[in-house]
Amino acid sequence: MRANLALAIGVACTAALVIPLSSPAAAHPAPNDAPVSARHTAATAPATGPAARSAATAPSARTGAAVSGSTQSVPLVGLRADQTTGAPQQGLSQRDTKPFSLLGVVWEEPAAALDGTVQVRTRAAATGDWSEWQDLETHNEAHGADAGTAEGDADTLRGSTAPLWVGASDGVEVRVRAEAPREGSTAATPLPRGLRVDLVDPGDDPAAAPGTTTPGNTSVEPQPGSGETAADSPLTGAMLTAEESAASAVNAEHAPLGALEIPELSQADTEALYAEEAAERSEQAGQVPAAKPYVGPRPGITTRKGWGADESMREKNFVYTKSVQAAFVHHSATGNNYSCSQSASVLRGIYRYHVKSSGWRDFGYNFAVDKCGKIYEGRAGGVAKAVLGAHTLGFNSNSMGVVVLGTYSSSTPPAAAVTGVAKLTAWKLGLWGKNPKGTVTLTSGGSNLYKKGVRVKMNVISGHRDGFSTECPGAKLYGRLGTARSTAARLQGR
Structure with a gap:
């Protein structure tokens, strides 16, 4: 023992x-992932119109085992500079999307700081109501792998805000505003290249297969007549x-x-x-x-x-x-x-x-x-x-x-x-x-x-x-x- x-x-x-x-291999994209940036090719085009929203809010056809979820990536577009400060802005106008529950803003260069503010509004799938503007934590580089490690130096890394849980949603609006020019300077802080919003569907909760353990019940029950004992896990094979x-x-x-x-x-x-x-x-x-x-x-x-x-x-x-x-x-x-x-x-x-x-x-x-x-x-x-x-x-x-x-x-x-x-x-x-x-x-x-x-x-x-x-x-x-x-x-x- x-x-x-x-x-x-x-x-x-x-x-x-x-x-x-x-x-060793890079993470595999899930079958229903939206491709993102040059690493994945083009981004998913946003759905628009009543028909698209109806499809997006239709009940899920998922049954049985959990699915892996999906990610929609939508590039941000240039907006008119802030009229007061002249700071550059990017974002998205209100638009329909496929269902998602968590989002964040991502950019190409992991070392590039997003000095500014990121705000989002989302539409609740159940009611169609739009939320108030919510802030995303922009300085997320404090979380991550140490420099000099394989993970910290990987070419897959991207800059990103902290993710925000918004619950079941089917619409989004985004605005990213750079910091105003500092006193004595006329140059505005640039925004990072390749800004996009990633909309994450976490997928369904896992469904326990027959004989598996569940939270609060950690024993493995043998199937009647199977000849198995409780020590014989039924999940050692194809399950x-x-x-x-x-x-x-x-x-x-x-x-x-x-x-x-x-x-x-x-x-x-x-x-x-x-x-x-x-x-x-x-x-x-x-x-x-x-x-x-x-x-x-x-x-x-x-x-x-x-x-x-x-x-x-x-x-x-x-x-x-x-x-x-x-x-x-x-x-x-x-x-x-x-x-x-x-x-x-x-x-x-x-x-x-x-x-x-x-x-x-x-x-x-x-x-x-x-x-x-x-x-x-x-x-x-x-x-x-x-x-x-x-x-x-x-x-x-x-x-x-x-x-x-x-x-x-x-x-x-x-x-x-x-x-x-x-x-x-x-x-x-x-x-x-x-x-x-x-x-x-x-x-x-x-x-x-x-x-x-x-x-x-x-x-x-x-x-x-x-x-x-x-x-x-x-x-x-x-x-x-x-x-x-x-x-x-x-x-x-x-």
Whole structure:
């Protein structure tokens, strides 16, 4: 058993260890993706007129298993310069579209900053009503892979705003306004080249196949008369793709193959499984093991299979870093206009936007927590392993990224979400011998706060803004991190 546990949650021995499962490849476009830019050819032309809107709002014909969703890309066009400041503007007039629920603005050069404002209006598919203008977070470069890594230097990368969840919609209007000329200057700030709006349909929620696990029911029930036992997963054959099998197999010590949820464990059961491993992790990280191991109880975690990740989109390899020394907390900046029953759809939308629109190898964050405190597996590679993410530019190595779904600049995060962050970090940081109320020294990979190679002392549970000058995770969520640290430490028994 101990050997199996070590295999399941063992530490990779290099700074970026790649475990190939098949030949590296760029993300595959889904069959119903709209091609985008020169990388994909022409963009989808917007639909117009009553007939088009009727077709766009017709009930979905999807049945059975979930579909992978789709992305419509519509190039922005030049608008009249701002009459007051002379700043250039681009956008779209009101137009009909195919159904979508999440959107963002994307441009060709990832290093080009969008200095200005991006606002959108959307039409609700159910009522036909147009929303008020909503702002998109334009400085999204703070989230992403470190420079000098394969993902950070990939030619698939694009500049992008943060995505915004708008709910079921079938119409859009966009306006992008550059910053006004600075005092003493007559030159307006240029907008990035190749601006477009990407409209994301996250697809349907996954439908559980007979005999599969579902959230809240983690056992695998054998079919009557089949001769199978509960240990024989029915998803070992054609019901799982090779990519789905790989993403699930790295969690084999936590749940059966194809499970939709990793069950929570009591404190005693967690300690029995992980305490010795946590002490070994401390030694491997060059730390003095604690007198007793401090590992919080493992929380329930919805797997990628559980929230419906299309595993064919991501790169096929898993990439690991040496250890997990810190957790960076983020907010998704996708807005708070979602219900907890829609969280899986929000995740699928963000995932598709990260891969198809921004050009990342996978979902950027290691974990997500919704407003009800439910925890989700993020980037593929194993929930107990040191998976290299793309969340805190300059500090992705030896850390994990936890995103709370929503925008918490002026809205207070629900207590359940803060508790979810505490439960997750108490367990995951405990596996690596870390005190949630402690500090750690990390080496910067290069950010707008710390040059590459600078050693920085940070809280073990930090906010994104501690490593990069950004508003993330929002002032209100950042102000609750002290509570998360104290709760996580208490859950560890400190």
